[in-house]
Amino acid sequence: MSVKDRPNRQEMPCQAPEERIRNFREVALGYTEEQAVLEAQRCLQCKKPKCRDGCPVEVLIPEFIQAVAERNFAEAAAQLKEKNALPAVCGRVCPQESQCESKCIIGIKSEPVAIGRLERFVADWEMAQEGQMAKEKCTSATSTVSPKGKKVAIIGAGPAGLTCAADMARLGYDVTVFEALHVAGGVLMYGIPEFRLPKAIVEKEINTLCQLGVNVQVNMVGGKTFTVEELQQKGYEAIFIGTGAGLPNFMGIPGENFCGVFAANEFLTRTNLMKGYDFPNALTPVRAGSKVAVLGAGNVAMDAARTALRLGAEEVSIVYRRSEKEMPARAEEIEHAHEEGVQFKVLTNPVEIVGDEQGWVKGMRCLRYELGEPDESGRRRPVAIDGSEFFMEVDTVIVAIGQGPNPLVTQSTPGLELNRKGTIYADEEGRTSLEGVFAGGDIVTGAATVILAMGAGKKAARAMDQYLQSK
Amino acid sequence: MYPIVKKVVLSSAVKEFEVRAPMVAEKAQAGHFFIMRANERGERIPLTIADYDREKGTITTIIQELGASSTLVGQMEEGDEILDFVGPLGVPSEIELFDGPTVLVGGGIGIAPIFPIARALKAAGNEVISIIGARNKDLLIWEEKMASVSDKLIVCTDDGSYGRQGFVTDALKDLYAERGKLAAVWAIGPMPMMRAIANVTRPWAVKTIVSMNPLMMDGTGMCGACRVQVGEETKFACVDGPEFDGHLVDFDLAIKRLAIYKDQEKRALAALEHKGGHCGCQ
Numbered sequence: 001m002s003v004k005d006r007p008n009r010q011e012m013p014c015q016a017p018e019e020r021i022r023n024f025r026e027v028a029l030g031y032t033e034e035q036a037v038l039e040a041q042r043c044l045q046c047k048k049p050k051c052r053d054g055c056p057v058e059v060l061i062p063e064f065i066q067a068v069a070e071r072n073f074a075e076a077a078a079q080l081k082e083k084n085a086l087p088a089v090c091g092r093v094c095p096q097e098s099q100c101e102s103k104c105i106i107g108i109k110s111e112p113v114a115i116g117r118l119e120r121f122v123a124d125w126e127m128a129q130e131g132q133m134a135k136e137k138c139t140s141a142t143s144t145v146s147p148k149g150k151k152v153a154i155i156g157a158g159p160a161g162l163t164c165a166a167d168m169a170r171l172g173y174d175v176t177v178f179e180a181l182h183v184a185g186g187v188l189m190y191g192i193p194e195f196r197l198p199k200a201i202v203e204k205e206i207n208t209l210c211q212l213g214v215n216v217q218v219n220m221v222g223g224k225t226f227t228v229e230e231l232q233q234k235g236y237e238a239i240f241i242g243t244g245a246g247l248p249n250f251m252g253i254p255g256e257n258f259c260g261v262f263a264a265n266e267f268l269t270r271t272n273l274m275k276g277y278d279f280p281n282a283l284t285p286v287r288a289g290s291k292v293a294v295l296g297a298g299n300v301a302m303d304a305a306r307t308a309l310r311l312g313a314e315e316v317s318i319v320y321r322r323s324e325k326e327m328p329a330r331a332e333e334i335e336h337a338h339e340e341g342v343q344f345k346v347l348t349n350p351v352e353i354v355g356d357e358q359g360w361v362k363g364m365r366c367l368r369y370e371l372g373e374p375d376e377s378g379r380r381r382p383v384a385i386d387g388s389e390f391f392m393e394v395d396t397v398i399v400a401i402g403q404g405p406n407p408l409v410t411q412s413t414p415g416l417e418l419n420r421k422g423t424i425y426a427d428e429e430g431r432t433s434l435e436g437v438f439a440g441g442d443i444v445t446g447a448a449t450v451i452l453a454m455g456a457g458k459k460a461a462r463a464m465d466q467y468l469q470s471k
Numbered sequence: 472m473y474p475i476v477k478k479v480v481l482s483s484a485v486k487e488f489e490v491r492a493p494m495v496a497e498k499a500q501a502g503h504f505f506i507m508r509a510n511e512r513g514e515r516i517p518l519t520i521a522d523y524d525r526e527k528g529t530i531t532t533i534i535q536e537l538g539a540s541s542t543l544v545g546q547m548e549e550g551d552e553i554l555d556f557v558g559p560l561g562v563p564s565e566i567e568l569f570d571g572p573t574v575l576v577g578g579g580i581g582i583a584p585i586f587p588i589a590r591a592l593k594a595a596g597n598e599v600i601s602i603i604g605a606r607n608k609d610l611l612i613w614e615e616k617m618a619s620v621s622d623k624l625i626v627c628t629d630d631g632s633y634g635r636q637g638f639v640t641d642a643l644k645d646l647y648a649e650r651g652k653l654a655a656v657w658a659i660g661p662m663p664m665m666r667a668i669a670n671v672t673r674p675w676a677v678k679t680i681v682s683m684n685p686l687m688m689d690g691t692g693m694c695g696a697c698r699v700q701v702g703e704e705t706k707f708a709c710v711d712g713p714e715f716d717g718h719l720v721d722f723d724l725a726i727k728r729l730a731i732y733k734d735q736e737k738r739a740l741a742a743l744e745h746k747g748g749h750c751g752c753q
Contacts (some may be wrong), residue, residue, distance in 0.1 A: 246692075258724075259730070263695040265693055283540050283543070287732060287735065328528070407710075408692065424653060
């Protein structure tokens, strides 16, 4: 069969837009077994698979897809888990179009194999077996590895920390993860909404990881409850810092402290982590208002806009100073937002947020923009148009223009070298300027993706192992 | 889990809890706060550390039942366990030896967090004058504890049912008239009280520190719910504070921001009372 005669990529079944904007249930419903097998059969099983080069955690892609094609789902799951501690998460939130799937040979003439959807299918299938297989595998995994009798500490239970923890546990280290919030998962729990990544799935995946012998301690704030130095004194021989980029940026324009102006982090954490959508059964309130402007156009902005709709906002707009082409969000998220009725007010940016006497937002003074020459980011620079000012009436403003590194751990760790923007200086393998201290994920790169953080966690685990072996 | 080892009912709505949380107790200092979540349904709520005992590994705090979450906590009993207890958070009070009297002003349950600051200032060798106030005698807390760490203690009630009649601001004005020079003033209490104290001391140019109590969620600097306008700058009370220069804080905005979820808070309290309060099970 020639490439162009091969069947088309299997469509992902989804909840209809008019239905899904009234609930927080997952939008994409996942492949059936039949769809998964048909999709897996599209894979050419390349001798030198390029797709694998596109995966930051080096998943054995052709191998697991082959097993799916043969309906051997248990084997597929085993292949996946070999490299990826969180496949149900990655299958859902990775930007596959710019990673594994971008390298798929079939993608040159047709649509690439839906690697992400297959990964998700396999992970979900395995979970549906009520974790039985996972348990058996874990006991066998721990029994084949001889304990190394060395303690390592991971600060932050986000994607980077969890991946590093899983790999270190597999290597036989005694791993403790310290997490500041009351649950593990980091952005997977507080940031990415339920309708893209159900929290029950994240929890299950983390539980499986704990069965590898990883000890997760919650309510432990690095830099406050404990410091890196104290961990070293307590006998942790290697430490990984994966504290992420959780510090919200604001615009720095007048009026940003009026009531009704929220950082996306606050809005999403209230809704996701604290289950504000289930208020008052869950006691944390969240407020969407009726006319909402979301500032920014990354994935966080799309998540905030779509969350606001589901909380009952009448009109939600993405306000962005460049055009749709420059938006950093995934194409799929932008498309979903469009389908759900989010309005896109592009080439627009506020210069001031205006409030009423009660201190509530009543609107924004905005300017219109046009695109000039490309700037250092390679994207065309937005230039304000003279005399274009107009007033946009809104009662809620959600700021989603990015996050910086949280300084609690870095400030409390003397000698730890930082980059200009407060991120930790670390080499490719995650080694920092302090011996025995490693770092990875957003705290090193600035806000990036789940999968890049996981890749960094994996590399750091390898370097930590080397370091501990040579000690 | 964090067990409640002691509960004292100070008045119908004000409860004192001693909670076992050794990691927090080990690091606690005057001016710190913590975040707790009573149970799975619960909000994360910030409370100030009113006392700590490193040997016993306990933290003492005072909570006033105002809304659903504080009521849920207020109804917990000795032996019950708090699900999440995080801290110590925030920047501790800057304790130094001042050239002149230091004045600690505590209003309502704000008396409790003033106590460890007074104790620390006293231990550092300062002359400590404390002014504590409440609406009436029944709401006055920790008089003896405050007396034990103060060179002088002035007690006021709004209605004159105990101590001198009037507001803490009146007592402060009289003290200033009497002493002429004060080195520093700390004020903790409801925001309008802290604003009033800051307004009183502003013309005297006396260093005045207030402990802001805005809405908070995570308490670690990741959400900005607690942001406070301090002079030209926006600060996060949870990581930059909670103590700030009272003469620079925009109290009017801070008070408005406390009301962001007012409607929801009423609904939550109504729902809680409807369910008979205790645990929310139906």
